[in-house]
Amino acid sequence: MRNARLLLPVLVLAASLAAAQASVDVAPLTAVTAANLFDGRQVTHDRAILIRGNKIVAVTGLDNPDAKNAPTRIAFGPDVMVMPGMIESHTHIFLQGEDPAEGGYDGNILFGGISFRAARATMALRRALDQGFTTIRDVETEGAGYGDVGLKRAVEKGYIPGPRIFASTRAISTTGGYPLEGYAPEIQPDLPKGAQIIDGPIEARKAAREQLDNGADWIKVYMTHRSWLDRNGNLFSQPTLTLDEIKAIVDEAHAWGKKVACHAYNGVGLQRALDGGCDSIEHGLELTDANIAQMVRQKTWYCATLSVYYGGWAAENTPQGQRDRKRAALHGPSFQKALKAGVKIVFGTDVGGFPWSEPIAQEFPRMIEFGMSPADALVSATSLPAEMLGMDGLIGVVAPGAYADVIAVGGDPTRDVKVLGDVRFVLKDGKVWRSEKAAAK
Numbered sequence: 113m114r115n116a117r118l119l120l121p122v123l124v125l126a127a128s129l130a131a132a133q134a135s136v137d138v139a140p141l142t143a144v145t146a147a148n149l150f151d152g153r154q155v156t157h158d159r160a161i162l163i164r165g166n167k168i169v170a171v172t173g174l175d176n177p178d179a180k181n182a183p184t185r186i187a188f189g190p191d192v193m194v195m196p197g198m199i200e201s202h203t204h205i206f207l208q209g210e211d212p213a214e215g216g217y218d219g220n221i222l223f224g225g226i227s228f229r230a231a232r233a234t235m236a237l238r239r240a241l242d243q244g245f246t247t248i249r250d251v252e253t254e255g256a257g258y259g260d261v262g263l264k265r266a267v268e269k270g271y272i273p274g275p276r277i278f279a280s281t282r283a284i285s286t287t288g289g290y291p292l293e294g295y296a297p298e299i300q301p302d303l304p305k306g307a308q309i310i311d312g313p314i315e316a317r318k319a320a321r322e323q324l325d326n327g328a329d330w331i332k333v334y335m336t337h338r339s340w341l342d343r344n345g346n347l348f349s350q351p352t353l354t355l356d357e358i359k360a361i362v363d364e365a366h367a368w369g370k371k372v373a374c375h376a377y378n379g380v381g382l383q384r385a386l387d388g389g390c391d392s393i394e395h396g397l398e399l400t401d402a403n404i405a406q407m408v409r410q411k412t413w414y415c416a417t418l419s420v421y422y423g424g425w426a427a428e429n430t431p432q433g434q435r436d437r438k439r440a441a442l443h444g445p446s447f448q449k450a451l452k453a454g455v456k457i458v459f460g461t462d463v464g465g466f467p468w469s470e471p472i473a474q475e476f477p478r479m480i481e482f483g484m485s486p487a488d489a490l491v492s493a494t495s496l497p498a499e500m501l502g503m504d505g506l507i508g509v510v511a512p513g514a515y516a517d518v519i520a521v522g523g524d525p526t527r528d529v530k531v532l533g534d535v536r537f538v539l540k541d542g543k544v545w546r547s548e549k550a551a552a553k
């Protein structure tokens with residue numbers, strides 16, 4: 113009698129599991145046919161992508177019977193390139209630019225309020241998806257705590273539209289290493305910070321543990337903070353974490369099977385990031401030949417975020433304006449040298465640091481300007497960052513077994529990357545999010 117009570121729920125569970133399995137197997141087939149297909153690595157022609165549920169089950173010729181008879185067929189002609197949903201490796205959904213009218217950076221934390229910020233972050237996710245970015249690595253919430261983990265869950269459960277999110281939660285820096293700052297010393301210790309502040313390797317490890325415990329997919333660390341020009345006109349960046357501190361974080365993150373992204377401009381802080389075993393260098397404005405050789409040796413990823421440093425400069429005759437110009441003057445050549453040396457470069461923009469209303473794809477022409485081929489720029493936003501995220505074969509490719517994240521852009525991005533700003537169709541997880549000029553049959 114006691115066991116019979118248990119038996120019924122078990123049977124019901126078994127039956128519902130079987131039904132769930134069957135529904136995946138019999139999910140109706142969708143065929144996306146493409147005159148031109150960039151599959152994440154190369155361009156092919158006249159292909160049919162067969163999709164069941166949220167997965168790609170086959171990529172075949174157009175004469176395949178399944179492709180011809182699929183109940184849903186979405187056809188793209190020769191004026192369009194079909195390709196994997198793109199990956200943005202450096203976003204901040206909880207930032208909305210640093211508009212002085214809204215209090216600049218500090219306004220986000222002082223005036224926003226968490227629900228207001230979450231509402232705007234929700235719209236940022238939608239903006240990313242609209243522009244064909246079906247995956248983002250969001251590299252910290254800027255004082256919005258674990259908000260990225262909550263929004264990620266909301267996307268996964270289907271409550272809100274958005275890309276796949278790799279969340280970094282709060283980020284880590286040191287005392288004197290992150291805003292809010294510049295207030296009276298008497299009140300400074302009590303002000304909220306845009307990152308979790310640690311001092312010493314024990315606090316560093318504890319912060320990493322807390323963030324991982326609360327859902328961080330990545331750990332983000334600020335290895336440099338303020339920057340200025342020294343008396344000889346060289347860019348100087350204030351280092352933050354010591355080698356012991358960054359090593360404790362990397363050790364902890366790696367033990368959890370996670371990776372560490374390091375904001376680092378140049379100098380001592382950048383060197384500590386590399387010596388400490390950071391997995392990706394963010395920005396990397398001034399990479400020396402030795403830095404680059406170490407990145408190649410350690411297989412460190414490089415997310416340069418070029419375009420954000422090429423606009424919005426302060427007035428030329430001010431220290432800030434001269435610093436801004438120097439940063440840009442160093443950044444392009446660093447990118448060029450890293451590219452030549454074979455550093456693994458992933459596409460990322462720092463969007464959120466500039467308004468989400470600006471096009472994310474503006475970064476592509478900058479990468480071309482500094483020597484990257486259009487084909488490599490495409491790879492840097494598809495199959496390559498998928499490797500960085502531990503998702504190779506699952507995202508960033510159009511291939512059997514991958515998630516059905518497929519987009520179409522107007523034109524041929526292997527000739528002109530500007531067409532990546534002309535996204536006409538977005539399918540994420542097997543569901544059409546956006547469709548223009550797609551001939552649905």
Ligand SMILES: [Zn+2]
Pocket residue numbers: 202203204251462465
């Ligand atoms: Zn950033």
